[in-house]
Amino acid sequence: MSELPTGATKTLKASALKAGASVVGIADASAFDAHAPKGHRPDDLLPGARTVVVVGGAQPRAGDWVATSPWLLSTMGTTERIQGVGRRLAQAIESEFGYYALFVPPGTASGDAPFLSLMLAAELAGLGSRSLAGPILNREHGFMYWSAVITTAPLQVDPPEAVPACPAPSCREMWEREGTTPCLRVCPLDAGGCLSGRLEGARAVRTGYDAARCNTRVHTHWVGGFQKVLEETLNEPDRDKRKMLVYGDFMTRTLWAITYSSTNIAQCFECMRVCPAAHGLREMR
Amino acid sequence: MAGTITAAVTSIGLAAGARVVGVAAAEAFRAGVPEGFRPEDILPGAKSVVVAGGDGPTAGAWRCPDHRVMEITGYDLRENVAVHAMCDYIEREQGHYAVQAPSLPVHGHEPPMSMMHAAELAGLGSRSLAAHIILNPEYGLLYYAALITTLPLDPTPPLAEPACPHPGCTAMYKRIGTTPCLRVCPACLAGTVKEKRIETSTYDREKCHSRAQTYGIGSFQKALLEIVNEDDPARRREQIHSEFFTKSIQSLGFFRDSIAQCFECMRVCPVGRKHRKLK
Numbered sequence: 282m283s284e285l286p287t288g289a290t291k292t293l294k295a296s297a298l299k300a301g302a303s304v305v306g307i308a309d310a311s312a313f314d315a316h317a318p319k320g321h322r323p324d325d326l327l328p329g330a331r332t333v334v335v336v337g338g339a340q341p342r343a344g345d346w347v348a349t350s351p352w353l354l355s356t357m358g359t360t361e362r363i364q365g366v367g368r369r370l371a372q373a374i375e376s377e378f379g380y381y382a383l384f385v386p387p388g389t390a391s392g393d394a395p396f397l398s399l400m401l402a403a404e405l406a407g408l409g410s411r412s413l414a415g416p417i418l419n420r421e422h423g424f425m426y427w428s429a430v431i432t433t434a435p436l437q438v439d440p441p442e443a444v445p446a447c448p449a450p451s452c453r454e455m456w457e458r459e460g461t462t463p464c465l466r467v468c469p470l471d472a473g474g475c476l477s478g479r480l481e482g483a484r485a486v487r488t489g490y491d492a493a494r495c496n497t498r499v500h501t502h503w504v505g506g507f508q509k510v511l512e513e514t515l516n517e518p519d520r521d522k523r524k525m526l527v528y529g530d531f532m533t534r535t536l537w538a539i540t541y542s543s544t545n546i547a548q549c550f551e552c553m554r555v556c557p558a559a560h561g562l563r564e565m566r
Numbered sequence: 567m568a569g570t571i572t573a574a575v576t577s578i579g580l581a582a583g584a585r586v587v588g589v590a591a592a593e594a595f596r597a598g599v600p601e602g603f604r605p606e607d608i609l610p611g612a613k614s615v616v617v618a619g620g621d622g623p624t625a626g627a628w629r630c631p632d633h634r635v636m637e638i639t640g641y642d643l644r645e646n647v648a649v650h651a652m653c654d655y656i657e658r659e660q661g662h663y664a665v666q667a668p669s670l671p672v673h674g675h676e677p678p679m680s681m682m683h684a685a686e687l688a689g690l691g692s693r694s695l696a697a698h699i700i701l702n703p704e705y706g707l708l709y710y711a712a713l714i715t716t717l718p719l720d721p722t723p724p725l726a727e728p729a730c731p732h733p734g735c736t737a738m739y740k741r742i743g744t745t746p747c748l749r750v751c752p753a754c755l756a757g758t759v760k761e762k763r764i765e766t767s768t769y770d771r772e773k774c775h776s777r778a779q780t781y782g783i784g785s786f787q788k789a790l791l792e793i794v795n796e797d798d799p800a801r802r803r804e805q806i807h808s809e810f811f812t813k814s815i816q817s818l819g820f821f822r823d824s825i826a827q828c829f830e831c832m833r834v835c836p837v838g839r840k841h842r843k844l845k
Contacts, residue, residue, distance in 0.1 A: 313828035328629065388816065515793065515799075516802075540819065
């Protein structure tokens, strides 16, 4: 029997939106069992977990997508805002409803493996679906950043999205016409890119994704970049060249990226830039 | 009048996300703080210090069986936001100077002003046997930030009864000569309890620091020195791309998600446990 106050789910969702989330959804904790490996399910992180609250938002603004300088998106980011909403929701669930709440750390447990897949959480909470390019796309807002809270509170769950945002109607037309889509064309796996796939009717089928290559592009200036240039510097016997490496643009930008980690999450957005479903539905003047 | 303004400042801090807010008179720092580290050494004419305590891990985080989650669990650090909201109010509405008290170390482990001492003087908590961490009697472990202002405010008195030792710990000490924190970490902590008070308390700060911040600035420096001193390029490559070095760099970037990696003395502490026992 639920001991939650009447309207608790509605109240929680309203606070999430007020705190800055663009969307909020709730997944059944047990729904992860069919998809997530053991050790990465809600109950593994919070014994007795019943639901997972997922918030989405902090996505680039319409202006960011149309900006002509590629430096804009590669040096500015907004993800930290959505993590703040997640943290606040976790505290609200505990202090207002008296149930355990665990803010899912956005970092990795080990290597590239997250504690809990935020993408899967967003899908199961009905907030979006996987795109041919990879990111989860919300039908209303497109590409977003996600944060999740695992809780023992028996909140009312939302069904997964019935109709995926990807492929967008214009991508289906393009596929009929040219046998490709904007994201596949901008970053083709067989020509030095990261993606391959096809459309089967209204369904996107991904056939290839070079995660390692994508990672080095998305995180050009990041922890990996720092490690790479550090190794090069230490291996360089010439003092002048070593100085150039240390003070070079690459090392400098990498250090900026690490310092401003919440605003330098990604440096490549090209598959999302060309995606008609990634930017939401609103046309700006 | 000062009482009304104190109440207004406090409510602004609480509304901005602080769990608790207290006030200490600037002159109260003179007795226990060396010259150069007192509020008036940072803001000339300082009259009051307002301290905000913010939440640490949620009860759900304490309950997580995967210890790595607490290592990078992430905090709001809303106490800092609350301090800035109160500073804005004091300067804009009351016309007095207000600055956030500097709390990051500038020499070794030494900050320009101790937030722990400020929290004690503002009546928000008392030092514990567990690495001297300040415990709030209601909530236990909190994180503290403070502001210094020239605005005279009504101080809240220091706690009459210390939060540590908890009655349960006093009883345990009487029975078996130890407390939960001393028992869980005899490597870092030592102390005695007499007549329901801490009689002696010491801790090995260097050992505790290297455990509480396994990944942080210190681990980065340690690993970097080893890397620079390594002559074999293949071995150097292994070190540079190792999980330890990678996590150390990540912890620099995502500092607020990597504040501490060892919580064991606090995990067993009964102070504030009622807020960690939920449904």
